[in-house]
Amino acid sequence: MLSPLSFLPLEFHHALAIIICAGLTCHSAFNRLEPRVLVHFVSLLGLPPTLLASLVLPHTSGILSAIALTFGVYLSSLVISTAVYRVSPLHPLAKYPGPLFCKVSKLWFTAIAMKGKQHIYYLELHQRYGDVVRIGPNELSFCDVNAIVPMMGSKGMPKGPWWDGRVPENREVRPLLALRDPEEHARRRRAWNRAFSTPALKDYEILIEVRISQLVDILTTKIASKKSVDLSKWLGWLTLDITNDIMFSGGGYSMEFEDRDDTSRLLGNAQPMALLMGHLPWLGQVYLWLPGMGQGLRAFRKYAADRASERKARGSHHKDVFYHLIDEAGVEPTPPSNAQIVSDGGLAIIAGAETTSTTLSHIFWFLLNNPTTYQRLQAEIDDPKRNNWVPASQARMPYLNAVINEALRLFPAVLSGSQRAPLVGSGGQTIGSHFVPEGTSAVVHTYSLHHDARYFSPFPDTFIPERWLGLEDQKALEPTIFGEHEVIHNTAAFIPFSVGPSNCVGRNLAYQEMRMVICTLISKFDMRFEEGFDVNSWEEDILDFFVVQRGRLPVVLTPRPS
DSSP: OOOGGGGSOOOHHHHHHHHHHHHHHHHHHHTTSOOOOHHHHHHHHHHHHHHHHHHHGGGSSSHHHHHHHHHHHHHHHHHHHHHHHHHSTTSTTTTSOOOHHHHHOHHHHHHHHTTTOHHHHHHHHHHHHOSEEEEETTEEEEOOGGGHHHHHSTTSOOBOTHHHHHSTTOSSSOOGGGOOOHHHHHHHHHHHHHHTSHHHHHHHHHHHHHHHHHHHHHHHHHTTTOSOEEHHHHHHHHHHHHHHHHHHSSOOOTTTTTSTTOHHHHHHHHHHHHHHHHHSTTHHHHHHHOTTSOHHHHHHHHHHHHHHHHHHHHOOSSOOHHHHHTTTTOOSSSOOOHHHHHHHHHHHHIIIIIHHHHHHHHHHHHHHHOHHHHHHHHHHHHOTTSOTTSHHHHTTOHHHHHHHHHHHHHSOSSTTOOOBOOOTTSOEEEETTEEEETTOEEEEOHHHHHTOTTTEESOTTSOOGGGGSOHHHHHHHOHHHHTTSOOEEOGGGOOTTOOGGGSOTTHHHHHHHHHHHHHHHHHHEEEEEOTTOOTHHHHHHOEEESEEEOOOOEEEEEEOOO
16 A cells, blocks of 8 residues: 555655756757657657656646746756757867857757858858867868868768758658768769760760750840840759750750749749758758648759659650669669659759859859950950860860869859768767767868868969969969969869769769850850949859859840851
């Protein structure tokens, strides 16, 4: 028989002590890791205080007051203990500098990132704190050329938990870009390598040429009735159509109907939500549970999946990218699943179109801001001694390649790089003189690295294509820059397409496409900014949502004599 004393309520301070201990126990369960699974997250936060509310019920006015008090004490003890631990010397990343709020919670960095200026914030942090900065409770950012190979090379780290949040609906089969298993990535990468091999790129040339000719015809018609065109918008539609041709064997009508299917808008609307879920991976679980959440992201991913499914259903008369991804040649021992094919639809559109159009837009903005550079490039393109209408010849044009590389240096297509993390079970990874423990994420911040005077001098923030030429050409073209300053040009720090096993598989296609577009437009038109256009607004309007969003680029075009 139970003693009557068994039913006596605990003293109030004893009840509070038990609730506080429960909060501390919850912290130990989370330990250093951000929550990943929504059910675990909700259970740890909600179940213990609900059960413990009975302990304080005798000391409160009712059940609601007891629950409110219990949750307040429980969550306060959890938050305070977590914050104290994260800023204490006991934390594995305690030695790394960074803003206090970044150390306490990833919410701080996420709030800044959602404004679209995370690339600037990264840069400011590195300028203030040095080569290695703690940007989250369990995350580091590196701005050090010596970190590139150890982090991203053949023996480096796979993708980090950022991708768990970004593609939560692809839990079983993810797009190539989001794969965290190195072996699975290597297996899936084989098909992409075939799709972007040298023979395949040769086959794509005619598709690109046809679309560029279409753009020239449209622009020629447009400028007869308008003072200017938004070149950024038209370049975006051009690359979307090229991507549809190369990836899916057609189906792109963005230029012809001025994006009537709203593909550009769908892509743009999707990116902020995808970025938010990347920085807060547990939010991806909420996204899956709430059908009304992230409508823009859902709409774009449905569109991309539909394009991939349509392509598989109808087949193709030539070897497009999906010919290789679907394995229509039958070279793989096991054909890819439909889920795998669909998962790569969005990757194909984003990687194939948006990054290229953004870089092209940057290039034309730089050219129109720098008349001397524009004239030098135009002279190289017009040179009758060169066969500049042939892509193979364009690849050997030094000044053209210098212009492209300098634009990619100042504004890499993916401004803030791609997060990595040590393999699960590895214990951690050594990055130069630093050790990244398991459970910690890291990134080499591309934008900061490319603007570092230790790797690119003089004037690392200035558009100077001549820095990519030989020493004699540098001094001949820009004697006051290269003849009077120490010149540093460390190409090992130039990583606009990443490096290692997870580098951009479409790198060569992107260069080929950009060269063809630039040569054609520069040869066909004279260009200038629209009167009254604020040239500084271009850089101000750049938003880094992993995929860059950009503003208007109003340009006046005048046909050149044939």
